[in-house]
Each structure stands twice: as C-alpha cells, then as structure tokens.
Amino acid sequence: MTGEESLRPQSLMLTFLGDQVLGRDVCVYSGSVIDVFARAGVSEQATRSTLTRMVNRGLLRRQREGRRMYFGLTEHSATVLRDGERRIWQTGAVNRQWDGTWTLLGFSLPDSWQRQRHDLRSKLTWSGFGPLFNGLWIAPGEVDVSDLVDELGLAAHVKVFRAHAVAGTDVGAMIEETWELSGLAAHYEAFARRWEKWEAEVPGADDALALRLVLQTEWLRIIRRDPRLPVVHLPDDWPADAAEKTFRTVFDRLAPLANTAAERLLELVPVRHAQA
Template identity: 80%
Template sequence: MLSFLGDQVLGRDVCVYSGSVIDVFGRAGVGEHATRSTLTRMVGRDLLRRQREGRRMYFGLTERSESVLRDGEQRIWEDGAVNRQWDGSWTLLGFSLPESWQRQRHDLRAQLTWSGFGPLFGGLWIAPGEVDVSALVTELGLSAHVKIFRAHADAGMDIGAMIEETWALGELATRYEAFVHRWQRWETTEPAPDEALALRLRLSTEWLQVVRRDPRLPVKHLPDNWPAEQAEKTFRTVYARLTPLARESAEQLLDLVPVRIQT
C-alpha cells in the first residue's frame, strides 16, 4: 500500500477513491477484503486520512505517512543499494530495557534494522557511517534507556569478519539474486498496457522489501561480486520501462480528488 501511495499520491495533494485502490490491487493479485482491511488499519495507525465525497470514500496521506514515504524515496532513489562513500566511521547504540517491555524491544529492533543497524552483542547495535536515530528513539519513548556513540575500528580489527558475524549476508545476497531472477526478463519484455500498473506496484514493493533489510555496508568489505549492484540496475531499468504505460493506466483507473483542508 505504501508503494502504491508513494507512486500515485505522494507530493500531489490528492486523495484516491477506495474503489480505485481495490481495482489496482486486484490486478496485482490482492483480494478486496485484504485491501479494505489494510486501508482501515492504516487509518487507525495515522498512516491514512479519510475524505468523503458524496457516497464515495477517498484516502489521502497524513504527515506520518508522508515522512515514511519520503524516507523510503530517499532510500531507494538517492542512497541506493551500494555504499561506496563510507568514511570509516560507525554508529554504536546500546540499550537496556526491562524484561517486560517486549513490544518496545521489538519496535526498537525493527526501527534499528530499517536504519541499517545490526546486533553486535545483545543490547549493543552497530551501523556503518553516521546514523541519526535520536528522533526515532524519542518517538518510541526510550531516550532514557538508549546511549548512542560514534566510533572507529581499531587498526587490527577484521571488519569483514565482524560484518559477516553481525549481518546475515547470505540471506541478503539470496534476496538480491531472487529479485534479479524474477524481474530481469522485464528489462527486454514489453508488458501489456493493462498490466503495467500492477507490475510496477509489485516491482516497487519487492524492491523496497529487499533494500529495507540492507544496512548498506561498505562495499570494500563485502564479498566479491556482491549482487546488490546488478539487482539495483534491474530495478531501475524495469521501473523506467514500466512507468510510461503505468502512468497511462493510472490516468484511466484512478479516481483522484484534491485534498480538502480539515477544520
């Protein structure tokens, strides 16, 4: 849903009719009940706002979802999948939470993973470069339980070994390779006009699912022939090929209305 909203709504100050969303998701193989449930849950989590126009219900972005989507946009289009600009620094984050705080611990670990951290030791996590996580720690209400440091490795430190111990590189490489296997044929295959929008939705979603698990580790410390670069090339090529037809399809399928200022 976030991939769809990022492609079709972000930055346009519009809301999209629920029936349009159901139509597009149906073309991508998602049932109506699942789509409606997702829309409802996202409203409850302040990721979508409702706007009624006559008998139709439209959905638009909130400040929270715009922030999430801008972050994803930065991650996909500007940061990229390969880190060639690493300055040799690391961000260390230590936390100690009460045993009963299972939900808070889960939320913190999920946010740290998205931000590129891996578990160095138990409650000590590490990420390459300078990563500002103060805002997410504050949002989770954990400022009193978290300590953040900047660091450099000792000259005798085997960074490559540390990376292999901290992050599941084999699983990440497999995800990149599977992505290329699924999508490489669309670099040269022309999709039917009525399937381009759903294909681009699936493409964006799958790519985001891969890169959000990638901490963008320094490429010089990764195995030879690391598959991220090829996967990113495939994503960008296929996305560019699908976009013209997807836009034409979106103009025909999507019922959009301007956002009304809520009073």
C-alpha cells in the same frame, strides 16, 4: 504477480500511495484502488480491509464525495513514504561513500520491558544496525538515532558513540558475524531473476501499473533489510549492484505505460482541508 514471498497488502498500499498521491495533495477513489490491486492479485475484500485497517492506524484519511469514498495520506504516512522514496532514489543499494566511521548504540533495559526491547531492536534494524553484542548494536556511517530514541521514550537507557576500528580488526569477519549476508544476497539474486525478463518484455498497458507497483514494493522490502554495509568489506560478487540495475531498467521500461494507465484508471480529487 508477486515474488517468492507474498507481499502484504499494506506494503503494496503504501507503495501505491507513494507513487500516485505523495506530494500531490489529492485523494484516490477506493474503486480505483480495488481495480489496480486486483491486477496485482489482491482481492477486493483484502483491499477494502487494508484501507479500513490503515485508517484505524492513522496511516490513511477518508474523504467522502457524494456516495464515493476517497483515501489520502496522513502526516505520519507521508513521512514514512518520503523515507522510502529517499532509500529507493537517493541512497541506493550500494554504499561506496563510507568514510570508516561506525555508530555504536548501547542500551540496558529492565527485563520486564519486553515490548520496548522489541520495538527498539526493530527500529534499529530498520536504521541499518546489527547486534554486535547483547545490548550493543553497530551501524556503518554516522546514523542519527535521536528521533528514534525520543519516539520510544528511551533516552535515559541508550548511549550512542561514533567509532573507528583499530588496526588489526577483521572488519569483514565482524560484518559476517553481525549481519546475515548470505540471506540478503539471496534476496537480491532472487529479485534479479524474477524481474530480468521484463528488461526485454513489455506488458499490457493496464497491467503495467500493477506490475510497477509490485516491482517497487519488492525492491523496497529488500533494501529496507539492507544495512548498506561498505562495499569495500563485502564479497567481490555482492549482487546488490546488479539487482539495482535490473530494478531501474524495468522501472524505466514500465513507466510510460504505467503513467498512461494511471491517468485512465485512477480517479483523484483534491484534499479538502479543515477550515481554520
């Protein structure tokens, strides 16, 4: 049921929990997760392994009720999921509100700090930055990177500025050189092709929940790669808008069946909070 690239079980798990647990103060029975994930093409062994690994990484909490094990969110995973929720439903895939501002971030790290350099680059990419030059990254709009820099402990090695391009700067060419637009466009186009049939077709009731899980996970994976560059500087046939319409149309078609299936298939219990 997955797309052109296999989806990581952890990505599916985060989407599933964001959809069914986030904001509800509940935990979900492991057997329910296994059932839904089997319908999405994930084996029971892979699902159990993912649950265990995410507990060990601080992304999930366990809660035993009798002989059954339930899983809920930690503060860290809830923060990650709220960010994904904003990207999907509030930020959107197309940036039509750009005011001409860029955020520039320069950094200089010792040659031996390979791990710190990798972590910084990964988080900058997640935040919409691209490498303008070696050690100088750029992102559209005003991006607050203070939490990112503090988390990595790199405040003394990073400088951040707001900037505007001067007249005569070929912003379109700069964007082409800094971000791989052709690859991103191909992901949007492939997503639309894979999912457009579900704009008309209706799946079985129980399969709708797994199908919506895969739909959201695939979409979030794409928009996380997207720096949301200003549409005024993108090609006229930029496919993000059409892909987003497909996503929202299919999501809305699946929602009633998926919600009904969730009520029937998922066993939830309230979170037991530690006594003060």
